[in-house]
Amino acid sequence: MQFIKIGIFGLGVVGASVVSIIRKNQDLIQSRLGAGLEVTRAVVANPGKPRDISLEGITLSTDPATILDDPEIDIVVELIGGVDLAGEIVLQALERDKPVVTANKALLAERAREIFTKVYEKDLPLGLEASVAGGIPVLRSLKEGLSADRIIEISGIVNGTCNYILSKMTAEGASFDDVLAEAQSLGYAEADPAFDVEGFDAAHKLAILVNLAYGTMVNFKDIHVEGITAITPMDIEYAGLLGFTVKLLAIGKIHGEVVEARVHPALVANDHLLASVNGVFNAVFLTGDNADATMSYGRGAGGLPTGSAVVSDIIDIARNLRAGIRNKIPALSVIQERLRDLEIMKMDRIRSEYYLRFQVFDRVGVLAQITRVMGDNNISIQSMIQPALSDHPDDPVQVILITHRAREADVQKSLAEIAHFDFIAGETQLIRIERFTG
Ligand SMILES: NC(=O)c1ccc[n+]([C@@H]2O[C@H](COP(=O)([O-])OP(=O)(O)OC[C@H]3O[C@@H](n4cnc5c(N)ncnc54)[C@H](OP(=O)(O)O)[C@@H]3O)[C@@H](O)[C@H]2O)c1
Structure with a gap:
């Protein structure tokens, strides 16, 4: 039986679970992959630290080059976290034509341009299922199940x-x-x-x-x-x-x-x-x-759920290697020529319904003044609740308004104007109401 060799950076919560899953389900993996998986090298910060897993068969080091420069390593797994060293490891592994699997959401979000540009340039797979929602195979749903x-x-x-x-x-x-x-x-x-x-x-x-x-x-x-x-x-x-x-x-x-x-x-x-x-x-x-x-x-974190997503990516890449395919699915769902530069909409342009909780001193005309300002800013009110009044006339009371769909800029402008009224007794709470298309 052929064995695909894996080098892991990090044997912490997720890294140790990856090793355990590969060992525990080796037979099942072999029946699904037609080959075995073997973690032969690992790089950690403290090699002498006691670990929950046996290190038998794994050569431990603190030197990234032991994995990156080993021609026997088929797949590099990055599980140390952080954006600096982890980023260099991922970029260098790709540079050396080694496919990478990572659970590192911070790296993939903050250094997206560098990492994905390299992935596209090298036309290699990047396994990232574990980076979002741990054990839930949601990125695969997005890229494959919903590809139509x-x-x-x-x-x-x-x-x-x-x-x-x-x-x-x-x-x-x-x-x-x-x-x-x-x-x-x-x-x-x-x-x-x-x-x-x-x-x-x-x-x-x-x-x-x-x-x-x-x-x-x-x-x-x-x-x-x-x-x-x-x-x-x-x-x-x-x-x-x-x-x-x-x-x-x-x-x-x-x-x-x-x-x-x-x-x-x-x-x-x-x-x-x-x-x-x-x-x-x-x-x-x-x-x-x-x-x-x-x-x-499902479970969005934890060693085994996250490790499960990492190992599923390893299996996926191992299938490519066995089929002699460099990469099958574009890292960001589309081919390089179809990548788009999309701007993120400024918050003041979004439209939503709003829950607004005003803390006011209970005086005549308070509600009329609040709703007038909101009306002047194109905001209409859907419903209102005013919980029981306090026994003490000097204590603030709460007034809760639910708006119809409005522009964030208009809502913020209203709140800034309302804050100047002398009946306002504290910070107004704003929570957006999310409605769903499906
Ligand atoms: N934990 C989760 O539930 C979870 C869920 C989703 C995604 N993730 C992501 O998975 C990644 C790993 O998380 P984790 O919870 O497994 O972290 P962790 O338990 O803190 O383990 C980190 C591992 O990296 C090693 N390491 C740290 N700095 C290093 C360095 N400079 N050089 C070499 N090795 C170094 C550590 O070595 P020592 O063991 O020798 O100290 C340790 O084995 C992170 O990107 C995290 O965001 C985690």
Whole structure:
């Protein structure tokens, strides 16, 4: 039996799981591939560190050249994370004609142009399934399953930490800080959770989804990113009264040569499938012009789910190698000549419905003044709730307005004008309401 030889950078959570999966399912893989897989080399930072996996048969080193310069290595797997060294490893492996598999969303989002330009130049496969939504085969759905369709819309719950926190806040009425502390103690949130809760991890994944859906390489820095730190139990409760659930969504849509790419908390109608994706689970809702609505659901992180996606990419590339095919599927879904430079739409141009929670001192005419400003800015109100008044006349009260579809610029202008009224008692909360085509 032929063995395809693999060199892995990183034997951490994902790298060690890749080795375990290959060992555990070797026989199954051989029956599906017609060849075996063998991890012969690994590069790590601390070779002396105790590991959960046996290193038998694997030559360990700290020197990248041991993998990159070994002519026996058929496939390079990058699982160290970060954008600098990881980027150099991926570029150098491709330069040496070695196909690469990576789970590194930060690298693929922030250095997209360099990495994908090299991939196209070398006409090599780049396995990236694990970079978005861990064990859910969503990129393969996008590139292969939906290859006959124009992608009208992408809406993803792609950060398990945020979804766990929002789900717990919803179920228990608990505060963001309390749930975050619990998530950290359970290992669902990092010691430094900023990257997750401020939305950047979801934005990395959105950049990859948008690039694959629309055959482009968007400028990651142009993605609008808002996290979940400002969401309060009060907003979750009022959203519930209005028939919505609060989710952190990664949203991508195309309008001619412009794409919407934004990550922010959003109100999702309770009867939509995405509203029932809870806990650490992820889901990506894709609408194609023919297939219509599809949704993939599963575990978006963790060693084995992410390792499963990495090994499936390895198998895919190994099939190419065995068939003598250099590359079958263009990395960004389209051939090089059809790649497009698409701009990300400025936030002030997007249109949405809005949940607005005003904190006001209860005086006569407050509502009339708020709605007048909004009317002057072309915003019409769909519904309103004013929860029970406080017993203390000096305490602020909450007024919640749901708008019809409006332009973000008009909404922001209204809020800036309303902020000047002396009855405004605090920051106004704005959460966009997401409606879906499929
Ligand atoms: N964990 C997940 O659930 C998950 C899900 C999706 C995607 N990913 C992505 O997968 C990648 C790996 O994540 P992970 O969770 O497996 O990370 P991890 O547990 O921190 O492991 C990182 C590995 O890289 C090695 N490493 C770090 N710096 C190095 C350097 N300068 N030179 C050589 N080796 C170095 C470490 O070596 P030592 O072991 O010797 O310290 C370790 O084996 C990241 O891009 C991450 O975003 C992870």
